[in-house]
Amino acid sequence: MIFELDNVELYFKNKRILNGIYLKAETGQVTAILGRNGCGKSSLLNIAFGNLKPKYKLIRLNSKPLLKPLYLTGLTKYLPQYNFIPSGIKLSFVFKLYQLDWDSFTENFEAFSIYKSSKLKALSGGERRIVETYIILKTKSDIVFLDEPFSHLSPLHIETVKQMIAEEKEHKVIIISDHLYQHIIEVSDTIYLLKNGATKKIEKLTELEDYKYLSEGSL
Numbered sequence: 124m125i126f127e128l129d130n131v132e133l134y135f136k137n138k139r140i141l142n143g144i145y146l147k148a149e150t151g152q153v154t155a156i157l158g159r160n161g162c163g164k165s166s167l168l169n170i171a172f173g174n175l176k177p178k179y180k181l182i183r184l185n186s187k188p189l190l191k192p193l194y195l196t197g198l199t200k201y202l203p204q205y206n207f208i209p210s211g212i213k214l215s216f217v218f219k220l221y222q223l224d225w226d227s228f229t230e231n232f233e234a235f236s237i238y239k240s241s242k243l244k245a246l247s248g249g250e251r252r253i254v255e256t257y258i259i260l261k262t263k264s265d266i267v268f269l270d271e272p273f274s275h276l277s278p279l280h281i282e283t284v285k286q287m288i289a290e291e292k293e294h295k296v297i298i299i300s301d302h303l304y305q306h307i308i309e310v311s312d313t314i315y316l317l318k319n320g321a322t323k324k325i326e327k328l329t330e331l332e333d334y335k336y337l338s339e340g341s342l
């Protein structure tokens with residue numbers, strides 16, 4: 124599948140946030156969006172998913188314009204920055220709800236075995252993030268949006284999530300944004316930098332320094 128997001132124009136009140144966006148992502152690849160705080164990354168993911176309506180946008184799936192919000196197609200899953208699963212639900216029920224196997228989860232994240240009958244509110248912020256990221260990545264879909272999947276995770280868990288992303292990309296379009304740029308660089312095949320409301324496709328990593336996203340010598 125080829126997903127394209129084109130010609131986005133987003134304003135909040137009279138302030139222009141996005142303008143001059145083009146992003147192409149496809150099955151088998153991880154496509155990343157990098158950019159400073161407040162540049163509009165989450166807004167762009169929300170626009171792509173369909174739960175934020177900009178003044179203008181064009182989405183194409185396999186070159187055909189999509190006329191309804193992407194989330195209504197049932198093709199997509201979205202990991203927002205905030206917790207999206209209610210905290211009073213037991214983990215065993217959450218896995219049942221998403222039709223995911225608990226044992227496969229604990230094979231990847233052994234320490235979670237003790238939580239099968241616990242409610243989500245019994246987990247730490249990072250543990251909860253792992254559960255939510257796992258669910259979004261592993262549930263059946265064609266397109267996955269991940270907004271800051273690495274925040275709050277310890278280094279070993281970040282590596283496990285990166286491995287899962289590499290496995291899932293084989294049959295999914297994955298679009299990811301995070302401030303942990305080293306991990307993003309490692310896991311992604313294509314990088315777009317969001318700057319001054321527009322996307323710039325990064326051809327050489329040193330452009331991240333040239334465009335002042337990274338300071339000289341960060342790479």
Ligand SMILES: Nc1ncnc2c1ncn2[C@@H]1O[C@H](COP(=O)(O)OP(=O)(O)OP(=O)(O)O)[C@@H](O)[C@H]1O
Nearest residue numbers: 135136140158159160161162163164165166167302
């Ligand atoms: N609902 C809203 N109403 C008004 N302004 C908003 C709203 N949501 C976001 N903004 C503004 O739009 C800009 C882009 O926000 P957005 O959250 O998309 O940025 P971001 O790149 O994801 O930031 P961060 O990296 O800090 O998460 C910011 O200046 C923010 O203050």
